[in-house]
Amino acid sequence: MRSDRKASAPLGLKVATACGLLFLHVPILLIFVYAFTTEDKTYQWPPPGFTTQWLGVTWNRPDVWEALTVSVKVAAIATLIAIVLGTLCAAAVSGSRFFGREVISLLIILPIALPGIITGISLRSAFSLMDIPFSTWTIVLGHATFCVVVVYNNAVARFRRTSGSLIEASYDLGADGFQTFRHVVLPNIGTALLAGGMLAFALSFDEVIVTTFTAGQQQTLPIWMLEELVRPRQRPVTNVVAMVVVLVTLIPIVAAYYLTREGDQVSGAGK
Amino acid sequence: MIAAVSFENVSRHFGSVKAVDSVDLEVQPGEFFAMLGPSGSGKTTCLRLIAGFEHPTAGAISIFGERAEGVPPYRRNVNTVFQDYALFPHMNVLDNVAYGLKVKGVSKTERIRTAEDALALVRLPGYGTRKPGQLSGGQRQRVALARALINRPKVLLLDEPLGALDLKLRENMQEELKALQKSLGITFIFVTHDQGEALSMADRVAVFNDGRIMQVGTPQDIYTRPASRFVADFVGSSNVVPPDFVKRHCQRDGWGSLRPEAIRVSTQANGTGIPARVVSVSYIGAATRLGLDAEGLRLHATVPAGVTVPERGADVVLSFGANALHVMEADA
Numbered sequence: 001m002r003s004d005r006k007a008s009a010p011l012g013l014k015v016a017t018a019c020g021l022l023f024l025h026v027p028i029l030l031i032f033v034y035a036f037t038t039e040d041k042t043y044q045w046p047p048p049g050f051t052t053q054w055l056g057v058t059w060n061r062p063d064v065w066e067a068l069t070v071s072v073k074v075a076a077i078a079t080l081i082a083i084v085l086g087t088l089c090a091a092a093v094s095g096s097r098f099f100g101r102e103v104i105s106l107l108i109i110l111p112i113a114l115p116g117i118i119t120g121i122s123l124r125s126a127f128s129l130m131d132i133p134f135s136t137w138t139i140v141l142g143h144a145t146f147c148v149v150v151v152y153n154n155a156v157a158r159f160r161r162t163s164g165s166l167i168e169a170s171y172d173l174g175a176d177g178f179q180t181f182r183h184v185v186l187p188n189i190g191t192a193l194l195a196g197g198m199l200a201f202a203l204s205f206d207e208v209i210v211t212t213f214t215a216g217q218q219q220t221l222p223i224w225m226l227e228e229l230v231r232p233r234q235r236p237v238t239n240v241v242a243m244v245v246v247l248v249t250l251i252p253i254v255a256a257y258y259l260t261r262e263g264d265q266v267s268g269a270g271k
Numbered sequence: 272m273i274a275a276v277s278f279e280n281v282s283r284h285f286g287s288v289k290a291v292d293s294v295d296l297e298v299q300p301g302e303f304f305a306m307l308g309p310s311g312s313g314k315t316t317c318l319r320l321i322a323g324f325e326h327p328t329a330g331a332i333s334i335f336g337e338r339a340e341g342v343p344p345y346r347r348n349v350n351t352v353f354q355d356y357a358l359f360p361h362m363n364v365l366d367n368v369a370y371g372l373k374v375k376g377v378s379k380t381e382r383i384r385t386a387e388d389a390l391a392l393v394r395l396p397g398y399g400t401r402k403p404g405q406l407s408g409g410q411r412q413r414v415a416l417a418r419a420l421i422n423r424p425k426v427l428l429l430d431e432p433l434g435a436l437d438l439k440l441r442e443n444m445q446e447e448l449k450a451l452q453k454s455l456g457i458t459f460i461f462v463t464h465d466q467g468e469a470l471s472m473a474d475r476v477a478v479f480n481d482g483r484i485m486q487v488g489t490p491q492d493i494y495t496r497p498a499s500r501f502v503a504d505f506v507g508s509s510n511v512v513p514p515d516f517v518k519r520h521c522q523r524d525g526w527g528s529l530r531p532e533a534i535r536v537s538t539q540a541n542g543t544g545i546p547a548r549v550v551s552v553s554y555i556g557a558a559t560r561l562g563l564d565a566e567g568l569r570l571h572a573t574v575p576a577g578v579t580v581p582e583r584g585a586d587v588v589l590s591f592g593a594n595a596l597h598v599m600e601a602d603a
Contacts, residue, residue: 169357171344173371
């Protein structure tokens with residue numbers, strides 16, 4: 001054991017770290033604080049007083065519920081599509097060698113590297129060209145483009161760590177393709193899919209740019225918040241919603257982190 | 272008698288690589304059969320052809336008289352012990368062993384009982400609740416063996432089964448595998464690159480090189496009467512001697528093989544035989560291995576412990592019995 005492990009960091013470094021953390025998190029804390037302010041027209045500092053009345057007000061606003069329903073629906077369906085497509089892509093890319101495999105891998109990952117505005121514009125013009133009316137479903141399709149990437153990345157990493165002889169062993173012992181998928185493949189990639197799915201859900205839930213281009217009259221929660229900011233009425237309601245969004249997206253991200261960490265040992269490396 | 276496994280002119284090509292190249296082979300029921308060869312010689316591909324993970328480019332494979340073409344691995348009465356054991360990491364030992372019964376729809380109580388019997392057979396009773404990650408290499412190997420035997424296969428395939436074990440464990444497992452095979456009466460086909468393992472365990476050995484079978488025979492056949500220079504060299508590092516040497520010493524044509532232990536080394540300079548000079552001496556425990564220069568050839572001889580060993584640089588005389596020099600049929 002090295003003794004200097006216990007030695008504390010130099011003061012300068014500590015101050016720098018503290019500044020960095022404050023820079024990152026104070027604005028988020030401000031959002032939380034303003035959710036409880038008594039003043040509802042301007043963001044006045046310090047808040048003249050604190051109240052929990054905005055929680056109740058938010059609860060009783062039908063437009064919040066509407067936007068929340070759209071968001072949850074879009075995120076859930078986009079995640080589902082992403083899990084199916086992402087897993088299939090990952091299985092194909094990791095399970096076989098074919099000409100152009102790396103190109104396909106790159107093309108699957110590309111949507112997340114592309115600026116959302118490009119994805120948004122291209123999808124909007126594609127939908128218009130095909131005469132598809134803008135609806136919840138066009139938002140779902142837009143979100144699925146980057147949700148697939150997250151699931152794919154998680155699944156492909158797990159597939160690579162799973163020994164191919166496990167699947168052969170299952171066939172060898174008399175299991176057909178479906179039984180092998182159910183008893184061997186799925187348990188081995190399950191946590192990776194869950195983690196990928198949670199990240200996808202979180203990504204979709206707070207997406208703004210692609211949504212603006214692919215939505216019709218529907219408002220997802222982030223879009224609703226954006227609209228709300230320009231209308232100076234019951235401002236703290238937006239902050240309450242923002243707080244909920246932070247919590248709702250934080251939980252799956254933390255859970256995904258723990259799920260993928262557990263599966264770190266190489267599956268099937270039995271030597 | 273119907274062969275357990277038969278290959279008729281079987282080839283498996285991967286692009287321009289001929290992994291298996293027109294192989295003919297018959298493995299008899301109840302036989303302990305070894306496929307021996309250096310890596311890349313096609314022995315593992317042959318095993319995978321029998322298991323059904325590969326399909327022949329040409330030729331026909333039959334398992335107990337039934338054509339294997341188009342029969343998927345899960346419908347073949349053949350099971351495999353994989354080189355990396357391939358135990359399912361998310362299942363405990365008992366579930367791993369019982370997997371073959373589970374996918375066949377055997378009831379839970381029945382399959383637990385059978386799996387426990389199988390674990391007892393490989394001398395791992397009571398290990399059922401552990402995960403594969405908690406076992407040693409030798410224990411994992413036994414679990415893989417129990418799992419492969421649970422469906423009572425007609426043929427058991429073993430891919431380098433002892434490769435990952437240390438020397439002591441390997442020797443124990445050799446004896447155990449052989450005893451297990453005799454008591455179960457199942458045909459065992461195992462792949463190895465270790466000639467000692469093949470000779471000590473198998474009833475018959477097929478020596479592979481470059482996708483072809485060089486020789487099939489009993490271990491004694493292969494060792495004492497190699498058919499070709501490759502077999503003589505690969506199995507037991509024999510002295511391969513050129514035709515002119517053979518002609519001089521036993522008046523026959525062809526390349527010869529002379530086992531190191533068949534050469535008698537005499538330090539009496541006036542004895543009859545081939546004069547030689549000792550160029551290297553290495554002690555290998557039960558014997559001493561000598562490198563010799565004789566008639567322009569580099570020969571090796573082993574001198575058993577207890578016999579006086581000549582020093583490096585000494586002049587000696589070599590002799591061997593009339594039958595010790597085996598003349599090989601094939602040129603290669």
